[in-house]
Amino acid sequence: MTAASKPELISFDLCPFVQRSVITLLEKNVEFDLTYIDLANKPDWFLAISPLGKVPVLREKGEVLFESAVINEYLDETNPPSLHPADPLKKAKNRAWIEVGGNQLMNSFRMMMSQTEEEYNSHREALIKGFKLVEDQIEGPFFNGETFSLIDAAWAPIFTRLLIVEEALGEDYLPGYPKIRAWAETLVARDSVINSVIDGFRDKFLTYLQNKTYNGDTPAYLAGRLAGSV
Ligand SMILES: N[C@@H](CCC(=O)N[C@@H](CS)C(=O)NCC(=O)O)C(=O)O
Structure with a gap:
């Protein structure tokens, strides 16, 4: 593949949805370029294509x-072998649980952005x-058992962030879910997941949460709890 034909992923440095696709690219050893934009000040060229x-x-x-889910399906089809299970029913179920993962990402994001307790x-x-x-869907150590799948790439960004915040606050966001806990720990220890975020991600992510304000300069709830932890 020549440099000019490399795929280019447009990214925001803390975005979990981008992270899903970076994990997939890394798992598949695809060379790619990352272009970061500021979501608070989206460039015109980006608005023209997105x-x-x-x-x-x-x-x-x-x-x-x-x-992200569509990008990952495309990357999966064009860079074999597939990271989906071969069985059509299992594959369809994986896609449905990937959708649940998107929902859980938004639930965790809303929790972390909350204004009040x-x-x-x-x-x-x-x-x-x-x-x-x-909890009952996970075969372990990965979602489908011994093999890393596209669904693992889709859910890993949830755990990257939740485990950081859990550790910083002494919280437990997976109470009574031992299989999810073990799955989360397996995923955050995997090379493709570790390498899918920017250097110093933990501190940058916590700083981002610490700086979150509303109504001008009122600190958001977690900003108050995290004060001084980075
Ligand atoms: N469903 C989308 C969600 C992507 C998404 O929400 N990205 C966020 C950043 S993490 C974004 O670009 N937000 C900008 C905005 O909503 O203006 C996906 O899976 O790609």
Whole structure:
């Protein structure tokens, strides 16, 4: 592959959805370029190609792909062997649970961005409830057993962030879910997951949460709890 034909992933440095695609590219040993943008100040060229104004966007062969799950399916099809289970029913179920992973990412994001303790507790409850049905789906050590799959790439970014915040706050976001806990720990220790985030991710992520304010300069709930932890 020549340098000019490398796929280009448009990214924001803390984005979990981008991380899903970076993990997939790394698992498949695909050479790629990462272009970072500031989501608070989206460049015109990005708005001109991104229908939803969201990252990740993959530029490939002069075309534009968006939506992390779709990008990952494309990367999977074009870079065999597939990271999906071969059985169509199992594959379909994996895709459905990838969708649940997107939902859980949003639940954890809402929890972390909460303005007040009340809001935080309500999002925390939704997050923990959202894990309930997943617990019985995991074969371990990965979702489908011994083999790393696309669904593992989709869920790993949730655990990258949750485990950092758990450790910083002394929280437990996986109470009574031993299989999810073991799955999370397996995923965050994997090379492709470790290498899918920027250097110093932990501190940058905690600093981002610490600096979160609302109504001008009121610290968000976790910003208050995390004060001084980085
Ligand atoms: N469903 C999308 C979600 C992507 C997403 O929400 N990206 C965030 C950053 S992590 C974004 O670009 N937000 C910008 C905005 O909403 O204006 C995917 O899976 O790719």
